[in-house]
Amino acid sequence: MSTKVSKRRIIPANLMRWLDSHADSQEDMTSTEFNWVRLMPYVVLHIACFGAFFTGVSTTAVVVCLALFWVRMFAITAFYHRYFAHKSFRTNRFFQFIFAVMGNMSAQRGPLWWAAHHRVHHQHSDQEEDLHSPVQRGFWWSHLGWLTCNASFVTRLERIPDFAKYPELRWLDRYDNVVPLVLILVLFFSGELLSIYLPQLNTDGAQLVVWGFFISTVCLFHATVTINSLCHTWGTRRFNTTDDSRNNFILALLTLGEGWHNNHHRYAISTRQGFYWWQLDITYLILKTMSWLGIVHDLRPVPAHVLKEGRHGR
Template sequence: MKKPKIIWLNVSVFVITFLFAAIAVPYRAITHGFDSAEITMAIICFIYCGMSITAGYHRLWSHKTYQAHWSLRLIFAIGGAFALQNSILHWSSDHRIHHKHVDNNDVDPYSAKRGFWYSHIGWMLREYQAHRYNNYSNVRDLQKDGIVMWQHKNYLLLTIATNFGIPIAFGLWHGDLINSILLIGFLRLVLSHHTTFFINSLAHIWGKQTYTEKNTARDNGFLAFFTFGEGYHNYHHIFENDYRNGIRWWQFDPTKWLIKGCNFLGLTYQLRTSPEDKVEKARLAMILKKNQQKLATHPNAEELLAKLQHEYDTLIAKLNDFYAAKKQLLAAKKQKLVADIEQSEMMKQYHELKQRMLEQQQSWQFFIEKHA
């Protein structure tokens, strides 16, 4: 098949910015140096661009995992233009198609099954998606958002104003225009581009499939550090409507912290989370599947697989009982149905079911460690 036409504008932007970042920035650092104010400003701009993509483009607009005040949406819209990754409307449209048809080489805009290079940057260098450039039928909801449409219509002007205006303004104020353009302009943009691109490429290649094997997405804590929490990608692809990617308190997800922090200030609301029991069941199902594969070649495979299944079924039953009691308890607290909830029979039953579930988890874990 004949390859689609090269998009020379995209190629030029990626090549020129990369060459300046890879050659001119180190040369300037050696011959002239960058001071702390310039480095700090570059880091601030990098974070601003990254958060505008992860908290704005991705979790707010593409997946509607929460709602935000117009002022925050405006900040994200400007930051998205500064990140130079197309308009909210176009980005979200592509991303929704990616989730709906993930790993389908014929439909997924940046299918990881077409290789690292293609999913990382190659999909933007040729007109693979030409037939969809003006088809926004899957983002009709976003077309009702005035800020989204304002940014879409004025995207080119906003990208020029931010990518040239901010570095030049800071350089004139600080007294070193060249340093500012190189560091805040070129290096910041290249880092912003490729850390975001890693989510489409590395996050579908490197890491663990904690919750599902139905797609190539992986969980990778190391990658999460460079992508503002987006590295927990396996979780995201099965629970895409959750405003969190790193659901454990210790998982690095600054985008989650920003959204939650803004909630305390009244700037975000209707934060959506996935039910704990569904998340836990997905995790346990993957553990079961992986250990079934390990035991399949064991001399006593039939007996051990039966015991493994029994331990799993028992755990799921006790997990269901515990979460049913938890939901009942939360409902009673919310509606104030019991005078002293802490001393109630309902609370006593809740703790008993929790203890039974924990004991079964230990039994399940002991069996796996002993046999698998």
């Protein structure tokens, strides 16, 4: 009887955590087992993409899809990753929050959650404690499976006290589905207005939601997590790091420079991940431009001895 009651309590508590990620749960939040319930949001995201068969497509929808892919990719690579996780440059509190919101638009949880887990990844890369290591548990686990386990759901605030002190970031992290939902509403109402006032664009609310949010977000998700999975299995190793990180030119193009992953694991606090002029790192180029405009500053360089070491690699 008590077991049935506890299960009845666990289900609504877990559903509540999709709205409030800090809500209490009676589950074991240290479990690293695959959780089918936590897979459901990803299933919904992918199924919703098939809505394109009903909404059709337009040039406007494709432009919005691509624009939101690249803008949110930059927010993830530059701020969720290089800023919040590694503090490889500095900015003021206003822009810190603006780009945190832009990163949250990607539906990849809050900035504190993202950065805290990434710091653990670097501390224990490809070791047992690394939740998304393909070396430990295989490709599909590192690509998606780890995101379903209870241990990955918790924001480990003790890992990121330097940013957890900001209440606006804690709020964004706690209610991490609010911004994506607002984006969906903005896309829908924008599309409806365009269908009324600019009908020649051949779009509407449903079409912009499907292409601008669901298709764009799914593509963004897979591009991001390939760094966890493919960049630890496929590519070249310029540096002899203690993990199995790889450099991958194709993924570097797709992720605005994140594919230079072996470089990154050699010297993670550098703002640039394409260490050499021929390693295209668009995120760094944008950040460099932003530094000229005063939006960011104190970009951390790659030390000369690291560059020299890498020239003897592949």
